Amino acid sequence: MFSMNMGIDLGTTSVQFLVQGRGVVIDQPSVAAYSTKDNSLLAIGNEALAMFGKNPKGIRVIKPMGGGVVQDFDTIEHILRVHVERLCKNALFKPNVVVCVPSSVTLLEQRTIMDLVTVAGAAKVCLIEEPLAAALGAGLRLESKPEGHMVVDIGGGTADIAVITMGQVSLSKSVKIAGNTIDEAIMRWCRRNKRLVLGESTAERVKKLIGYALPLKKPIALPVGGKDRVTSQPRSVVLTSHDIYEAMRDRLDALSESIREVLMTTPPELAGDIARSGILLTGGGAMLHGLPEMLSQDLKTPVRLAKNPRYCVIEGTGKALKNMDVLIRNGQHFRTREELLGYAED
Ligand SMILES: Nc1ncnc2c1ncn2[C@@H]1O[C@H](COP(=O)(O)OP(=O)(O)OP(=O)(O)O)[C@@H](O)[C@H]1O
Ligand SMILES: [Mg+2]
Structure with missing residues (x-):
């Protein structure tokens, strides 16, 4: 070579x-x-x-x-x-x-x-x-058409919200609400409500398995191991998808609010394009079950998940x-x- x-x-x-x-x-x-x-x-x-x-x-x-x-x-x-x-x-x-x-x-x-x-x-x-x-990797064409697109890349550390037009970032905002902060919220919730201290990797696994951005009609359950907050003894509890929904809710609402703020500062012509073409989600954090549906309901705008979000x-x-x-x-x-x-x- x-x-x-x-x-x-x-x-x-x-x-x-x-x-x-x-x-x-x-x-x-x-x-x-x-x-x-x-x-x-x-x-x-x-x-x-x-x-x-x-x-x-x-x-x-x-x-x-x-x-x-x-x-x-x-x-x-x-x-x-x-x-x-x-x-x-x-x-x-x-x-x-x-x-x-x-x-x-x-x-x-x-x-x-x-x-x-x-x-x-x-x-x-x-x-x-x-x-x-992220937009290029998700298939956005590079020709300099004056057409607005919104891409939200949700990684481990940050969510990058951007409006792209003519192959350039027109406006953007980076917020520290992403996979890691959601894991931390799950750990905090378990400490407070179940008196259980979870490890970081366990919290992430729980999120991937039973984390749903919209509550399920029939919640699913998962036994999870950690340490008792008071005695420090190893202990396990059964967590449900509804528990995890409660734990993540505040962070997900904050993410939705940040996207809304960017939409509100987007010039009207570009905002009109986004209302038609929708918001594209990329990054591993976007793979949370039900996230496109939850954001779409909240923002009253179509939201779709890119193909292979972690690789966009x-x-x-x-x-x-x-x-x-x-x-x-x-x-x-x-x-x-x-x-x-x-x-x-x-
Ligand atoms: N199936 C899944 N459900 C929910 N979250 C997931 C899933 N798969 C991966 N993630 C989360 O995606 C995050 C990592 O995403 P990604 O690889 O895009 O981050 P990164 O590019 O390293 O971070 P950043 O862009 O913030 O620097 C982790 O927090 C991980 O827990
Ligand atoms: Mg990234």
Whole structure:
């Protein structure tokens, strides 16, 4: 292999890599494990996640992405470097990379992310806003038609709500209501109402299995294990889909309210387009049972779930790699690291 073009989605929950011509080649949790003795890297991805919450004293497990932004730069650099080195070990040239960043990141944060990817082994790095990538990956055409679309990408750390027109993000809002905050709400509810302390992974599993955004006529039940809040003894309880609905309700209402706020600030012509074409949901958090129906009822607008929601953003980087010239013509800024350095010095 002589050279390759790559897309990277640095997500709160997972890091995904796409190689042009091959599709998604890496989909691993954004987690790393270190030795506490000498700080050496022991494992990344699935292997490190398996240790999370179960790690012995000599091992520290870190989730470096919080709320959709890089919080621990060293760890994310290690994760990126391991993946880039693995993928490029037979390549003669360094790869050109398109990286997805949340639409709310500052220029300084953009530069830091570009630095990380360059240090990890990339030749030229370009950034693309996450909601635009999500829209491209979900099948939105790139031609510069003046037609409004709303995309809501619900990940682990943030929900990115964006209105897109003519291949560009026209307005957007990023809120910290996503998969992780819903897991936390389930943990809080169980502590308070069942006196049971749940682990993070258990709360996430419960959400995926019996979490419904609209109450079911016939609730379903699931036995769940944790620790008694008072005695700290291991204990299990039976939770129902209605319990989880109650636990998530406040967060889901807040998400709906945030989308409504963006709709209210959308110019009337674009809002008219969205009323017709509806709102597109992408990201893993959008896979919550009944979420499109609940949002649609609440917002009185059609809402649909994209195909393969967890892969829309990364597939979008692939489309961006293929259509860089069209995106640039549409006004999207593909910046090299040197250009960003220039911005910072101005
Ligand atoms: N079937 C499901 N039902 C409900 N939630 C799910 C389901 N599958 C995955 N999720 C949730 O999706 C979230 C991860 O989504 P995704 O992979 O899009 O996040 P990310 O891109 O890493 O995060 P971000 O975009 O916020 O940085 C997790 O909170 C996970 O619990
Ligand atoms: Mg994401």
